[in-house]
Amino acid sequence: PVVANQIAAGEVVERPASIVKELLENSFDANAGQCRVVLDEGGLARISVKDDGIGMGPEDLMLATERHTTSKLTRLDDLGHSPWLGFRGEALAAIASVSHLTLASRESGAAVGYALTVEFGRIGDLAPRAMSEGTQVEVTRLFDTVPARQKALKSPAAELAACQQVVQQLALCRPDVGITLWHHDRRLLETGGTGDRLAAIMAIFGRDLAEQVIAIDHTFSRGLRIQGYVAPAHVHRANRAGQGLYLNRRWITNWTLRSAIEEAFKPELPDRRYPYFWLWLTLDPDTVDPNAHPTKAEVRLLGERQVAALCHRAVQDALAEAAK
Ligand code: ADP
Numbered sequence: 001p002v003v004a005n006q007i008a009a010g011e012v013v014e015r016p017a018s019i020v021k022e023l024l025e026n027s028f029d030a031n032a033g034q035c036r037v038v039l040d041e042g043g044l045a046r047i048s049v050k051d052d053g054i055g056m057g058p059e060d061l062m063l064a065t066e067r068h069t070t071s072k073l074t075r076l077d078d079l080g081h082s083p084w085l086g087f088r089g090e091a092l093a094a095i096a097s098v099s100h101l102t103l104a105s106r107e108s109g110a111a112v113g114y115a116l117t118v119e120f121g122r123i124g125d126l127a128p129r130a131m132s133e134g135t136q137v138e139v140t141r142l143f144d145t146v147p148a149r150q151k152a153l154k155s156p157a158a159e160l161a162a163c164q165q166v167v168q169q170l171a172l173c174r175p176d177v178g179i180t181l182w183h184h185d186r187r188l189l190e191t192g193g194t195g196d197r198l199a200a201i202m203a204i205f206g207r208d209l210a211e212q213v214i215a216i217d218h219t220f221s222r223g224l225r226i227q228g229y230v231a232p233a234h235v236h237r238a239n240r241a242g243q244g245l246y247l248n249r250r251w252i253t254n255w256t257l258r259s260a261i262e263e264a265f266k267p268e269l270p271d272r273r274y275p276y277f278w279l280w281l282t283l284d285p286d287t288v289d290p291n292a293h294p295t296k297a298e299v300r301l302l303g304e305r306q307v308a309a310l311c312h313r314a315v316q317d318a319l320a321e322a323a324k
């Protein structure tokens with residue numbers, strides 16, 4: 001099983017940022033209101049994610065790191081309509097097979113917590129631990145036994161930047177969850193968790209930018225709603241770090257939507273510059289491709305071209321209205 005898990009690990013766990021994403025999404029699935037992410041050496045030396053969610057009992061802790069065990073999938077049909085971000089039970093097993101993983105949890109209502117350490121796939125002993133309600137996952141010695149993977153890792157600074165991107169995107173995706181990010185003893189991000197999207201944008205991109213953004217809120221037929229913020233076309237940056245697409249409480253990437261939206265900022269947008277936009281889409285779950293690979297952010301939509309055209313128009317209208 002260790003080998004199978006290490007193979008699976010290649011799909012789920014590429015670098016610290018992919019681990020941070022899996023762990024935060026598990027916290028979201030556990031109904032967390034607060035999540036604290038701590039990284040050392042850009043996540044290469046240590047990744048810790050602590051939440052105040054529903055937690056796990058000692059039996060669940062043992063199960064959680066086994067492959068294909070998930071508490072989330074109840075019927076096969078749920079794969080298409082799952083409210084959960086994870087539903088295959090692969091992430092923790094995969095991470096545990098290529099690192100030292102400590103899983104500590106105190107179930108809500110329980111008197112005490114328990115901790116379990118898995119070292120490169122070998123499950124250790126379960127021990128009681130004094131802790132507050134919720135779950136803390138800690139990952140150290142990442143890829144120590146997988147030199148090929150280790151060679152593919154970048155510098156701590158580059159890995160940190162990738163982790164920061166993921167945390168920012170998930171914080172925007174779920175402004176109702178308070179998220180803090182620390183690198184060693186430096187706090188890099190703190191969102192309030194009030195649910196206010198603009199407050200989350202301000203926490204990440206600063207007051208200056210937040211004061212310039214234009215709000216969007218359109219409801220269309222077939223249950224499509226587009227909400228969000230864009231900055232005027234003359235405010236732009238050299239990369240796409242100021243863009244986000246969120247669909248039914250998931251962070252997604254979708255090339256068709258992105259290009260249609262970027263198009264709406266032209267011709268004012270200079271070459272090789274990228275506009276700021278954050279759009280939260282609500283769509284009938286039946287129109288999202290159930291075959292989309294869960295670890296891949298690229299999500300296909302039925303009627304993608306029409307949705308893209310509506311996003312384009314919503315952004316264009318907002319920019320035009322603000323320019324009056
Ligand atoms: P999946 O998310 O696909 O179910 P994971 O390997 O990510 O698979 O997690 C396995 C199981 O461990 C989850 O189904 C859940 O029951 C439990 N779990 C993981 N993280 C947490 C957490 N932060 N809080 C509570 N339970 C968790």
Ligand code: MG
Pocket residue numbers: 022025026085086087091092
């Ligand atoms: Mg998961």
